[in-house]
Amino acid sequence: MAKNLQAVRGMRDILPEQSPSWQHIETCARELFNSYGYNELRTPLIESTDLFKRGIGDATDIVEKEMYTFEDRNGDSLTLRPEGTAGCVRAAMQHGLLHNQQQRIWYIGPMFRHERPQKGRYRGFYQAGIETYGIASPDIDAEVIAIGARLWKKLGLKNIHLEINSLGSNQAREVYRDVLVSYFSQNQEQLDEDSKRRLHQNPLRILDTKNPEMKSLVDNAPDLLDYLDDESKEHFEGLKQRLDVIGISYTVNSRLVRGLDYYNRTVFEWITSELGSQGTICAGGRYDSLVTKLGGKETPACGFGIGIDRLQLLLEEQDLPIPNHAPHLYFVMLGNTAEIAGLKIAENLRESSPGLRIMVNNGSGSFKAQLKRADKSAADYALILGDNELENHQVIIKPLRQETQQASLALDKLNDYVTNTILV
Numbered sequence: 217m218a219k220n221l222q223a224v225r226g227m228r229d230i231l232p233e234q235s236p237s238w239q240h241i242e243t244c245a246r247e248l249f250n251s252y253g254y255n256e257l258r259t260p261l262i263e264s265t266d267l268f269k270r271g272i273g274d275a276t277d278i279v280e281k282e283m284y285t286f287e288d289r290n291g292d293s294l295t296l297r298p299e300g301t302a303g304c305v306r307a308a309m310q311h312g313l314l315h316n317q318q319q320r321i322w323y324i325g326p327m328f329r330h331e332r333p334q335k336g337r338y339r340g341f342y343q344a345g346i347e348t349y350g351i352a353s354p355d356i357d358a359e360v361i362a363i364g365a366r367l368w369k370k371l372g373l374k375n376i377h378l379e380i381n382s383l384g385s386n387q388a389r390e391v392y393r394d395v396l397v398s399y400f401s402q403n404q405e406q407l408d409e410d411s412k413r414r415l416h417q418n419p420l421r422i423l424d425t426k427n428p429e430m431k432s433l434v435d436n437a438p439d440l441l442d443y444l445d446d447e448s449k450e451h452f453e454g455l456k457q458r459l460d461v462i463g464i465s466y467t468v469n470s471r472l473v474r475g476l477d478y479y480n481r482t483v484f485e486w487i488t489s490e491l492g493s494q495g496t497i498c499a500g501g502r503y504d505s506l507v508t509k510l511g512g513k514e515t516p517a518c519g520f521g522i523g524i525d526r527l528q529l530l531l532e533e534q535d536l537p538i539p540n541h542a543p544h545l546y547f548v549m550l551g552n553t554a555e556i557a558g559l560k561i562a563e564n565l566r567e568s569s570p571g572l573r574i575m576v577n578n579g580s581g582s583f584k585a586q587l588k589r590a591d592k593s594a595a596d597y598a599l600i601l602g603d604n605e606l607e608n609h610q611v612i613i614k615p616l617r618q619e620t621q622q623a624s625l626a627l628d629k630l631n632d633y634v635t636n637t638i639l640v
């Protein structure tokens with residue numbers, strides 16, 4: 217195929233045979249978020265570039281090198297959203313959702329980042345996320361984490377562990393930042409290029425380095441948790457206490473800093489060891505200063521983003537059952553008269569049995585060809601209607617996945633058969 221007719225590098229097609237597991241994840245997430253009292257907020261895929269620059273921060277990987285930014289026909293700088301939080305805050309501010317009220321919001325949809333594509337890392341990928349506004353206490357941090365835990369449970373996922381940390385208040389982090397800059401400055405010769413660049417811009421990110429040669433330097437760096445302010449300490453204790461009470465286990469990782477600038481106090485990641493270096497399937501925390509950064513009134517906020525692509529890979533890796541979309545019935549119809557009568561029978565069945573999945577043979581074909589299609593559809597049964605059956609007001613039910621013999625059935629008993637045998 218001509219090269220320009222291929223999908224753009226790093227952008228994915230989710231093919232029909234893969235979509236049941238995607239739908240399963242998304243349906244579970246939607247139902248779960250709704251059940252905790254969260255409501256969906258759909259924001260545009262495109263926002264002004266400025267929103268992400270101001271919200272996410274200039275010194276982050278996303279803004280530095282990952283955004284799909286372009287000028288529209290008016291010369292305005294626009295960006296395909298690389299994450300969901302900034303857009304949610306923008307929308308909540310714009311529509312006055314943050315004035316003296318609490319909000320619990322969720323979203324699901326595509327995000328875009330220009331990264332090096334590899335397993336679990338794409339340029340177009342999907343996230344599901346929740347965002348809460350107006351609640352400063354650690355009970356909401358615990359709820360946000362509990363929702364993640366419940367989603368893994370609902371999907372049957374195993375071996376996902378939780379790491380938590382506290383970044384403290386903005387003031388406490390400033391103090392720690394200076395300590396860190398002075399520590400790394402004294403060890404300049406051990407810093408790699410990335411870290412040298414980060415030293416003055418975003419020194420906490422050096423702790424996040426994946427470079428093994430810097431491991432011992434980072435291991436010996438001053439500990440963030442030693443610099444926490446009292447209120448943040450209390451907040452962190454409150455979170456841990458609640459996680460203990462509801463039986464969610466965690467490790468405290470004082471090197472966990474997260475890549476985005478807007479976090480304070482709680483940060484966390486859910487990690488699996490089964491996806492190589494793309495092991496973080498969900499990341500989040502508290503970002504109490506984002507709303508003010510974007511020009512709004514001070515509003516506490518806490519949320520997470522889940523990488524659905526990685527979750528889907530993990531579902532496959534752990535070989536978990538996915539609800540089946542295969543039809544219950546594939547309707548084989550022989551001859552023109554049967555096709556017309558069969559269409560009506562099928563629509564009647566759909567009317568009376570809403571849970572029924574029935575696929576009708578379209579485009580005619582020999583008996584053999586139709587049965588082949590029935591088999592390919594993965595249907596449980598073929599429903600067969602020919603001239604003989606029509607004349608006798610009957611249909612044939614032929615099990616396709618069991619050894620049982622086919623049987624004739626009076627047409628006016630078909631409904632009962634569907635209800636009592638097929639849909640049980």
Ligand code: ATP
Nearest residue numbers: 336337338341475496497498499521522523525526
């Ligand atoms: P990473 O360190 O893997 O680059 P991140 O810190 O950039 O992740 P976040 O911005 O916190 O990621 O996004 C939340 C989640 O979204 C991640 O934990 C991951 O599961 C998923 N995610 C992020 N970037 C990608 C991507 N390029 N492809 C697929 N999933 C992604």
Ligand code: MG
Nearest residue numbers: 277278331475
């Ligand atoms: Mg990243």
